[in-house]
Amino acid sequence: MSEASRFPTDSGDEVLFVVESNSPRETKAWGRRLASLLRGGELIGLTGELGAGKTCFIKGLARGLRLREEDILSPTFTMIQEHHGRLGLYHIDLYRLEAPTLDDMGLREYLFSDAVAAVEWFERLQEASELETLSIRISYAGASSRRIEFRAGGSRYHALVGELRRRFS
Secondary structure, three states, X not given: OOOOOEEEEEEXXXXXXXXXXXXXXXXXXXHHHHHOOOOOOOEEEEEOXXXXXXXXXXXXXXHHOOOOHHHOOOOOOOOEEEEEOOOEEEEEEOOOXXXXXXXXXXXXXXXXXXXXXXXXXXXXXXXXXXXXXXEEEEEEOOXXXXXXXXXXXXXXXXXXXXXXXXXXX
C-alpha cells in the first residue's frame, strides 16, 4: 500500500481523517477497510467531482460487505440499487435530481434502515446538513491520485472514523 499521506485531525466536534490514494485499487481498499467496521444502519454521504472515484470507493465498500464488485455500477439512471451481502447495501445516486428531499423516491426508507446506505452526490439532498452521517469527500490530488476525507457527523460516526484511523493509519 503506498498512500502518500494520512492526516488525522480533530477540531471541536468534528472528526476528520484524510488519506491519499494513488490508484483505483487503493481507493477500493479504503472502501473495504471502512466496510470491515460497519454494523448496518450507517448513512454514508459521498461527494466529489464527476469522475473523482465515488463509485470506485463504493465498489470497494461492496467487496468488503461480501458483494461482487462487478455488480456495482454507477446508478445514474436507476438511481437506487439494492444489494445483499454481509449487510444490505443501498447504492443511491442523486446526480440527476435537482434538490431531492427525504420524501422523494422513498429515500427516507432507504437511508434509515438496517442496511448501509451509500449516497453519491449527497450534497444535493435538501436535508443533508441536518442528518447524522459519515461524509466522504473524494477530490483530485493529481492525475492519478485522490484525496479521501472521512468526516464524522454525529457521535456514532465519530467512533467509526476514530476506529478507521486507529486501525489503518
